[in-house]
Amino acid sequence: MDILENTMINGRHFYFKLLTIKDKNTLLNGFKKLSSLSKLYRFHRPKGTLTEKETNYFLNIDNYNHLAIGAVEKKDDKEYGIGLIRYIREHNNFKNAEVGLTIIDDYQNRGFGTQLYKKLLVYAKKNGIKTLTNHVLNYNIFMIKLLEKFNSVSQKQHDGTTKIIVTI
């Protein structure tokens, strides 16, 4: 297992790791803990469960064109997924990748999203990516605030979203 960093917060053990196909259960259990609003923010439409096809796609990771980092809490020797970030490289523009980021509701606003983003930037840079594209609903102020911390430019779209491009 590729653990990137261990951290103790108020006596609780968290770590970040590169996700693999073996993290399927952690992914699915974490997804169940997302509120409808968080799922709407992430998928831009109401979302019930993840289909088998989507789950396989999300875990079809090669750590180059598709890379995902999970934030995990370790309790009683078990792993609980609390959030994840991924980039998927664009087919037609090798130097750009699209980002997806989700922190489960109980752990939001504690800095995990920002930390995951910073870690993703390091890997994206190493893998030759120059820009990261984020599609954000206009009223998702938390994601907009998070992305303002990076070297980003926003372009309002006609569909209620903002395309925010982070230059690495």
Ligand SMILES: CC(C)(COP(=O)(O)OP(=O)(O)OC[C@H]1O[C@@H](n2cnc3c(N)ncnc32)[C@H](O)[C@@H]1OP(=O)(O)O)[C@@H](O)C(=O)NCCC(=O)NCCS
């Ligand atoms: C958007 C999201 C990824 C942010 O992750 P997070 O771990 O909660 O964010 P952080 O704690 O790193 O904080 C990022 C900024 O948002 C603000 N923020 C986050 N949650 C907040 C809340 N509930 N209330 C007020 N501010 C909040 C933080 O204050 C911070 O800004 P600051 O540093 O200027 O104070 C997370 O809320 C989430 O997963 N939402 C649902 C899915 C989603 O929106 N994904 C992005 C799709 S484009």
